Amino acid sequence: MAKTERILVFNNEIEARLLGEILLSKGIPHIIRSFHDSAYDGLFQLQSGWGVLESPENFRDEIMKIYDEMTSSENRTETV
Numbered sequence: 501m502a503k504t505e506r507i508l509v510f511n512n513e514i515e516a517r518l519l520g521e522i523l524l525s526k527g528i529p530h531i532i533r534s535f536h537d538s539a540y541d542g543l544f545q546l547q548s549g550w551g552v553l554e555s556p557e558n559f560r561d562e563i564m565k566i567y568d569e570m571t572s573s574e575n576r577t578e579t580v
Contacts, residue, residue, distance in 0.1 A: 504554035
């Protein structure tokens with residue numbers, strides 16, 4: 501894989517897994533890194549976000565478009 505750049509910071513593990521599966525199905529190279537450290541019991545995740553997605557820079561626009569569609573409020577369902 502080409503040199504990777506930090507593309508975005510995840511809010512939680514669900515976002516990371518969902519986007520990871522979408523990117524995998526589209527053949528977009530990426531790495532998901534969690535900030536969890538068992539020595540500090542996840543302390544860094546509270547301060548810095550769940551983790552990051554890294555990918556070659558030339559995929560940034562496509563990844564951000566997918567992420568924006570995935571997290572759009574139009575795609576959420578209301579709970580009753």
